[in-house]
């Protein structure tokens with residue numbers, strides 16, 4: 097539907113900028129041959145069939161994703177993308193905006209939770225400044241779109257051009273810094289971004305703002321009420337009061353443009369516009385990373401509610417990304433469960449995490465690696481001279 101969509105059709109709407117102007121590579125489908133080969137290998141391994149439970153399913157799925165019947169996930173990188181949010185002016189976080197910059201420096205110095213977990217499980221860390229307030233932070237990979245977004249509750253968080261720039265920056269990172277990674281974990285930092293994640297979730301699913309909004313870094317009940325109102329404002333101000341994903345008009349933009357799209361384009365924004373209005377530079381970069389990695393058959397592990405919002409955006413831009421998205425944990429923010437359900441992702445574990453940074457995604461890596469290791473390294477019944485039939 098955007099860029100190089102297989103149907104190759106560009107649906108321009110009068111003089112409005114075409115919604116099909118995002119430059120990104122095409123995403124392949126799952127490799128059915130590799131997947132079948134993996135499925136056939138499983139019962140030959142020295143264990144009762146099914147006894148490794150979901151590890152068996154993960155190994156088979158990863159074969160289809162990577163195109164390798166016996167995949168490895170040795171080279172793993174967590175991308176920690178940071179951005180600031182104008183919406184913090186409305187008192188939606190327990191912490192000041194300065195925490196974004198301080199944490200970005202902390203990531204670079206190895207002192208954050210994600211650094212410790214990434215070290216513990218053998219994952220590289222890539223710290224990306226997608227647009228935090230103030231000056232650039234030396235040492236971070238800079239793809240700064242701007243020094244923070246506008247307040248999404250009072251108007252569009254960013255322009256369409258900035259949204260495209262953020263997503264394309266992520267696609268480029270996937271094709272360069274992440275080109276050699278076997279698997280990529282999504283992580284983020286940005287005070288106020290659980291508000292943005294809630295707004296994106298309400299815009300792209302059936303969920304109401306009150307269902308999608310949570311305590312974030314630990315606000316009190318009074319601040320939560322304010323935060324719900326801010327998410328409602330962000331949708332209403334930006335013409336996103338109804339769910340964009342399920343709006344028949346929005347689908348029409350993708351498939352067959354209807355006259356109503358031409359008469360009032362604000363009626364049914366395409367996914368790029370929907371994302372631009374509620375925002376998040378780091379969210380856009382992560383959506384682009386997901387699209388770019390999927391195009392390269394690199395599995396992408398989704399973390400908490402902000403990377404979940406990025407996954408929703410990527411999926412709205414191109415549903416072909418979906419099989420390349422892997423779940424990690426079930427987080428504490430209510431939008432997270434809504435996102436995972438919308439994407440059909442079944443979390444591997446629930447650990448009451450509510451931090452982000454990529455912590456939960458990194459924690460899932462040993463499980464994915466163990467799925468691949470058992471699948472690849474175990475002896476077969478033939479090897480040990482035993483009949484594999486129960």
Ligand SMILES: Cc1cc2ncn([C@H]3O[C@H](COP(=O)(O)O)[C@@H](O)[C@H]3O)c2cc1C
Nearest residue numbers: 189191284285286287288289290312313452
């Ligand atoms: C010290 C600190 C470290 C963090 N690491 C991740 N987050 C998390 O909290 C923020 C989102 O929550 P809210 O929407 O309530 O501001 C994001 O930066 C997120 O990654 C942190 C937050 C803080 C304060």
Ligand SMILES: O=C(O)c1cccnc1
Nearest residue numbers: 312400401427450451452
């Ligand atoms: O679910 C998350 O990732 C999360 C929750 C609270 C604050 N920051 C991130």
